[in-house]
Amino acid sequence: MFTSSTPTTRRQREILQLLEHRQSTGEPPPSYREIGEHLGIPNVSAVAKHIAVLRRKGLLETTEGKTRSIQIQSPIQPLRRRIVHIPLFGSIPAGPPTEREQDAEGCVSVDVESVGIRPTSRTFALRITGDSMIGKHIIDGDVVVIEHGKEPRQGDVVAALIDGQSTLKTFLLQRGRPFLRAENPKYPDLIPGAELVIQGVMVALIRKRN
Amino acid sequence: MFTSSTPTTRRQREILQLLEHRQSTGEPPPSYREIGEHLGIPNVSAVAKHIAVLRRKGLLETTEGKTRSIQIQSPIQPLRRRIVHIPLFGSIPAGPPTEREQDAEGCVSVDVESVGIRPTSRTFALRITGDSMIGKHIIDGDVVVIEHGKEPRQGDVVAALIDGQSTLKTFLLQRGRPFLRAENPKYPDLIPGAELVIQGVMVALIRKRN
């Protein structure tokens, strides 16, 4: 969305909306001729005139002579950060997440500042079911972002593989031996019989109301 | 990040990394000549040969004859959704958020599926301080996404303007009269003396560990 404080004509808003939409869906910026085709203006110089006016109004920028270089301007544009695309699963079977991208049920796209991580192919997201972590304010339906390969530390929330299923628990050590704690008194601690398989450490959470 | 299952040469990985980086920062895709400049290959046909091989490996796609049409392919590419850029504030003074974009302290970029909203210029994000909403699993440091102009309903979490500050509370009605409830017994309910100013309804939350 663009600031509504600068007055614009109907055609200008149409152009800005097209650019906004193209950008938000990750497509390359359109050429002048593509803008014309979209809006029913079969004439590249009419489009060029509109672009020039929007540039003068400070609502977009172009690089002279460079193809597909139209960029919308907004006050928050300089505050934007890199965006990562994280595969979202209901559960994670064994194996590195990279080999499981094919089985993702969705994708979480978010900027690196908001999730506090650097992008790596070992990051995945997990949708939580149940209330076993409610003591740490993680509730049913939340999506948690997990960093695979990160060494868990005492107190970290981790995704662990138990009985072929991913589960979220707090990672604790007692006399050097790890165990998992549900953050809900309804559920007992889990002391692993076999070796504990930690799939990753929780780094962020995304919740939507519904 | 791209699937590591398809073997690639060093140069191919360099090209893919450049494309990945350009895409994640919201820049238009590079031309072949720009790729060459970046990697120190002053020769467009060498780049074109690499692109052709990557296309054959299914790792990227181009539209024949269309400028800047290189797009990375990945299994989660079809799962991606539109991304919105939401201004982030520490607090919101009075007035529609659009007029306040200049004062944003940051920007939350996230896909529409993850926050469950359609993009509008009335969406803003607020960083929470304090523990007044801990009963609803909203904790200090969380970032909440607020939809301005949405009519609050009984039980909604809202951003309200109190004493010139934004605060997050549960919106309740008693005999038709609204009041605000902190979700922490440490804090009393707020029955507004003057008219209650609701800045918006909470629609999503983003939390990062630190």
Place this chain on the structure above:
DNA sequence: GGATGAGGTGAACATAAGTTCACCTCTGAC
């Protein structure tokens, strides 16, 4: 009625950028 701005037509031109082909060196495998 004239001036101005919005919105457009048409055409031509310059440059950016994709495509193609012949040719080269180096390295590793057989």
Place this chain on the structure above:
DNA sequence: GTCAGAGGTGAACTTATGTTCACCTCATCC
């Protein structure tokens, strides 16, 4: 030693795309 692949040079060509200019209609304002 040969072959194939990786990685590249050089040049030329075609097409996409941005730029520019003259010109037009229509609506609104003074």
